[in-house]
Amino acid sequence: MLAMAAYRLGFRTHIYADEGGPAFDVTARSTTGSYDDLERIATFAQSVDVVTYEFENVPVAAAYHAQRWAPVRPGPRALAVAQDRLQEKQFAWELGLAVHPFAPVDSEADLRSALATIGTPAVLKTRHLGYDGKGQARIAALQDAAAALASIGRHSAILESLVTFAFEVSVLTVRGVAGEIVHYDVPRNEHAGGILSRSTVPSLLPAEHVAEACRIGARAADALDYVGVLTVELFYCPGAKDHFLVNEFAPRVHNSGHWTLDACHVSQFENHIRAIAGWPLGSVERHSDAEMLNLIGADVLDWQRIAADPTTALHIYGKNDPRAGRKMGHLTRLSPRRAHRAAK
């Protein structure tokens, strides 16, 4: 979707990945190579005007290496923060943003002491390489500690308290090379089995809370001198002193912003390309109300019914195998824009 946004503006792309995939069909050039192959990464970076990435598990070393030949936007520091749940929480906390109580866990002793401080229920999460609910274990009581640590493979971890919240929202912040910032409307996100299932705009947050969420996105983007789309997942706690807890940063376009393809003048994908290319940022105006539903695993087999629904725009990603839990596509249900109504 990023490549197609680039071609829509007349750019040409060169995609580097450790294995081929649907994006290799919509690019002028592609290179298959390991993210540890610094020589190949250097050759790649020398062939382009600007480097970006679309998933946060590109090794930070690869990004630093590429930066010797071409600007890397967003910069490697955003990757470093997003790859390590501990750094991520510390980064948010140092910016004065509210986060769950958390503690680093490198051993069972750490875990026991962290549980004593934070209490139960709590969630143990690997510091690295977790996504879509993977690498996480819930701890209901102290005696679950050893099993939880084993279940996440005894990796370096953090313990977070399980804070109750009304729902999750995400802020999709676009920041340009000169530091200019725009935000898409803030979607409300729902998950099933740890995987995003639905994002809805408007979220029905009160307008002042939407503004507060956007300030969080802007603060993080400024602190990282970020260029491109930055996504911040927030837990909404309307009754609390802090209305939002920062859950996670994603240094990229985000699944919860896929509705922007169909409901906005300029999509998150195009605005990411505009930002990294040093172009003027595009309008984030939303012309329609929208609900984005992920097509996960076998959901996509229902394409014929979905394609016939007159309210719906459909996207199928061209992946071969509709495995359980795999994001195969999404749909956006559009409706005429209604005046803002506040959440109850």
Place this chain on the structure above:
Amino acid sequence: MLAMAAYRLGFRTHIYADEGGPAFDVTARSTTGSYDDLERIATFAQSVDVVTYEFENVPVAAAYHAQRWAPVRPGPRALAVAQDRLQEKQFAWELGLAVHPFAPVDSEADLRSALATIGTPAVLKTRHLGYDGKGQARIAALQDAAAALASIGRHSAILESLVTFAFEVSVLTVRGVAGEIVHYDVPRNEHAGGILSRSTVPSLLPAEHVAEACRIGARAADALDYVGVLTVELFYCPGAKDHFLVNEFAPRVHNSGHWTLDACHVSQFENHIRAIAGWPLGSVERHSDAEMLNLIGADVLDWQRIAADPTTALHIYGKNDPRAGRKMGHLTRLSPRRAHRAAK
């Protein structure tokens, strides 16, 4: 734009063209070959599930040949009709659709006799390979006849009377494999120097005239057993007995429908792909009012100002050389949808 619409639905494309171009960057496979190279066309057609085309000057013989190995949608007959202005007029006339008075011209004697019947002012047009105002000569008076014939290279031609009309509109009809039909809203088209410069929806035609225009599109599509997007250019003559004169058929997606990319749930490109793939046709609903402006030649050099306009969606085609008269991109200016107002 057709290839990108295909990838959005999870299809893969193989593009055949007589020379490379921007589309070759967004396709899994491409073949460069002459449209007369039937052997290469056969190999190409054997590699795909369905064949379509995006410009009407593909030789009819190539389309018939491809059809031996894969369905060609729309069928070769649509190409034949669109490639020959004489067949085109006869086809419309036989369907009972109103056309300009016309006569075939194969010699100066023909032209003199046609001018005697049709009168002046009139337009002499080559039967084949005319577009964007090329291959045409206006005849103000009888003594211009010889010069007009010379200026179009003495090709087979037709003479048309110069009928006054209020403005041009186009009907964008989508017809599926089972004969189901939908129409986009009818844009009003303005030209400069023979090239489309602006298409606007709504057109401000009275609703019953919009319906009449759509019936013309449906009639032509049914007569051709057409599959895909068929465009019919119509001259609007509100005071006349026939409100529309058929100007031209284009057996393809059309420049006057480019606004559907930004103002509709499903674009003309995606609906063309859906139709030829035998999918359910997508919603042609228009969520916004729209004005499409072509970026011709050096217009595109103004991209920075256009990209910064918050009402605008921008498309640049990735062509290298902004020659005068060359379509380099387009923009769509969006505004909230207003209630229908009739044209004065």
